[in-house]
Every structure is written in structure tokens, then in C-alpha cells.
Amino acid sequence: MENVIEIIGIDKYIYLSIILFCIGVFGILYRRNAIVMFMCIEIMLNSANMLLVAFSTFHQDAEGQVFVFFTMAVAAAEVAVGLAILVTIYRNIGSIDIDKLKNLKG
């Protein structure tokens, strides 16, 4: 079977991943809604996942795809904890706006 990655070119996959990664980074830096920030973190992690899968096909090596399973499990655990923190914040201040969290200053 022909390697589809070699027909399209690996660099295009890298560019796409980098664009997605940057969308995630700028989302975290500029958006103020906690849920949107969580989604941006997911975009960052998933862009890395896509890159891993693309390289895995490029090198004809299954290791990269196995790594993606680990990453997905980790990302799910991470977001579960993040949402739990968000729920406690909502209970205390009744809002999920990050700008309202300004109690820690020095």
C-alpha cells in the first residue's frame, strides 16, 4: 500500500498541527471564559495527538499511535479535575469568569 503521507507531504501535517496549537495558545491567553479556556487546552493536546499520528504513519511505526492513547486518557483525567475545580468556583462565586478571581495579590 502506498504511504498516503508521502503523497501529501509531511510538512503540511506539521503546518496544520502548528496552526491548531497556536489557536489553542492564543485562546488561553486571550479568552476569559473558563470553559473556552478548557477547550483551548484540549485543542493544544489534540494538535499534538494529530502530529503524533501523522509521524507514526510517516515512519511506519506503531509506537506513536500507542502514545496517543496514553495522551487521550491523560487529557480526559486532566479535564475531569479541571471541571471539578470549576464547579467549586461556581459554587463559591456564582460565575465562571476568570477575571473575577482576583483574591491573590501581593
Place this chain on the structure above:
Amino acid sequence: MNTLIAIGVLAVLVLIAEIINLRKLVIPMTIIGLVGILGYTVCNIDVEVSYYNNMFITKKFSNAFSSLFIALTIFLVALSKDFYQKEFSKISDYISLKLFLLMGAICMVSFGNMAMFFLGLEILSITLYILCGSDRANIKSNEAAMKYFLLGSFASGIVLFGIALVYGATASFDISEIITITSQGTLPIWYSLGVVMIIIGMLFKIAAVPFHFWAPDVYQGAPTLTTAMMSTLVKVTAVATLFKLSFHLLRQMPEGYITAIVVIAILTMTVGNIMALRQENMKRLLAYSGISHAGFMMMALTALNTSAANLFYYATAYAIAGIAAFTVLMAVTKGKENQLIQSFSGLGKRNPLMAIVLSIALLSMGGIPIFAGFFGKFFLFSEAISKGFITLVIFGVINSFISIYYYLKVIIVMFTNNDETAEETALSIPLSYKIVGVLAVAINIIIGLCPSILLNIFQ
């Protein structure tokens, strides 16, 4: 590997103890178990084995740091009984989370595969997010957890992207294969990009300037015992991992990388110390002092082949002094809303023992001779001079002097009595705090008097 399995089993046992209603046994059982595991690890410190297709490699470096982490966890677990007095029904959750965190830390220093490194990093981070937010009704704790979560997962994302790029360049996650591939021939540009991203992610974790802004807020908001854990165990883990990663991934050490490390180390030391000068809150002061200590520890990265022993010595001295300082902080500010330096006023009269413990801890961090902190700095500086990094050492010495100023400020507050504000009643302190404080200070002085105990491990 046996160490890791034993800690995992211990953590599960702690959770089972809650089911069968043996909460009172949790802390003694954990301490005895950890002491046993520490003994096993120290006895096998020279054994070099690799497990599961090089996933997990034990070497002198990783064994020595694992022993340090276990010892620190013993102290932190011993402090838990009195710290979580009000929430004793949840004690096994807290203890098992600490043990899982320790597993993550050990994975991070003994990895032989990028998968193991990433999993260790995530185990460590996720448990720490939970511990940060564990004071649920307190909005400050929530805020700290949220900030740490957002920046921690941001850093994890960067590390993961870096790992993906390194994989793309070398077609392997295995460290030894990566080393073989990088030593032959040219690599695509993605490789250096990936390594830089991994290093940046780790710099976030050790709170080096310019990635330090989260540290003071998170340290102040988190429950004090968690802050103690972050500023000792987690910081030392991150520095050791950064050292190991640079050792493996940057074998040839390009010129630009050394310059970047030197600049970041100088900035970290200076910014940490200057910001610490104007802090009123003890936790924030210790956070900034931790940032500056991270800068000192980064000096070890300029001489990767020779300074593992120096880094280990400095990390031990810093972490032990940190444990002692946080013990006193916890004892003094118990039940108080803010941890102001003013609340230490007159401690020399109210509880001389704790005042002496805190003084020794702070003097050791500041680098006063006979305490371990001085020799840690001395070894790092002399190594850096022998490699020719004179500017770095000059900044290091200047920063040591600056840091003594704010450490002495706290000590003076403790031993002078301005009568209006000082509480005159004697402060009663739980036995476990006394034991941990005195033991930490004793270890500090012992390794200060004979540094060869620790340095000889690496020969």
C-alpha cells in the same frame, strides 16, 4: 521499579483502610511503609537495571533522587495528622494523593522512554491540582487551583507538542535510541524545536523567569501543607527532570543553549530575590525565595557531565530547609486568614524551639556557613568557576547577599518584641510538628558538617 510498585501498593492500601474504617492507622502505616521503601532504595542505590523495554531505568542519579523524594514525603505525611485535624474523615484521600504524587515524581526521574516521562509529569500535576483545591470552601484555594490548573496544563500541552516533534525527527520515544540517532548525522529542524518546547514546559514547572508569574499566587492560595509540597518535592523533581532531559537530549550542548540557560538562571535569581524583598506575606516570600533557588539550581545545567552530585546536594539542602520553614509556618499561622510576617512577631519568646528551627532553616537558605545551604552554593559556584562562567557566579554571590536581607528581616521580627502587637501567650505546638522541625534542622546541620555523605554517592 520495586520502589514504584511498593509505593503504588501502599497508596492502594491507604484507600482500602478507609473502606474498613481504619483511618487512625493510615498515617503510622504510611510512615512505616515509606521508611521501609526508603531503606530498600538506599540499599540498592548502586543497582542499575532497566525494566519493560527500557521504559523505566534505575541509575545512581534516579535512585538518589527517588530516596530524597521518599524522605521528603515521609516528612509531609508526618505533618498531615495535625494539619488535617478538622477533616480527619478525608485523611486517606489526602495521604493516598501524596503517595500517587510521589509515584509520579519517581517516574519523572527514572524514565527511559518519553511515554514514561509524560505520564509521570501528568500524574504529578493532576494530583497536585487536586491538592491545591482541596480546601473547597475557601475561594483563595479555588483560585490557586484554577490558576495552577490552567498554567500546568498549558505547560503539559507544550511538553507534549515537543515530544511529538522529537518523535517525528527520530522515529522513537526511547531515550537511548534517540541518543544514538542524534549522535549520527544531521537531524530535521523539528528536533531542536521539539527539545526547546520540552525545556520550556519544564521551565514552567520549576517556575523560572519569565515563566514564574503563577508561582506566588498559587503558593499563597493553596493549603499550607500543599504549598510545602510544591516548594520542596515538586520543585526538586522538576529541576532533576530538567537536568536529566538536558543531559540526554542535548548531548552536544550547542553554544546558544548554554547562553540561554545562563541568562535565564541570572534572571530567575535576580527577579526572585528582588520581588521577595517587598513581600509582607510569608508564603509569598517563600515562593519568591523558591524562584531564586530554582535559579541557583539551574547553574548546575551549565556543566551537565560533572554537576549531578552538586545539584543533588543543593536540592537536598534546599528541600530540607524548606520543610523546616514550612513546619514553623504551619504551626504559627494555624487558623489564621493571612500568613503575614507580622504574625511571627515575638515567636522567640512564645516558642523558642520553633523560632530557632525557623532561624536555622532561613539561614541555611540564605547560605550562612556550617548549614547545608552554604556548601550547596559553594559547590555550585566552584563548579561554575572551573567551567569559566564568571558572570553567572558574580550574580550568584550578589543574589546570596540580597537574599540574606529578607531572611534576616523575618528572624529580626521573631526575636524583637514590639509590645503593642505581639501576642504574649505561649504557643503550644503539636508533637509531630516539633519532631519534624527538629529532625529537618538536624539533617540540615549533619549534611552541612559532612557533605561527603551525599557527594560520595555519585562517585
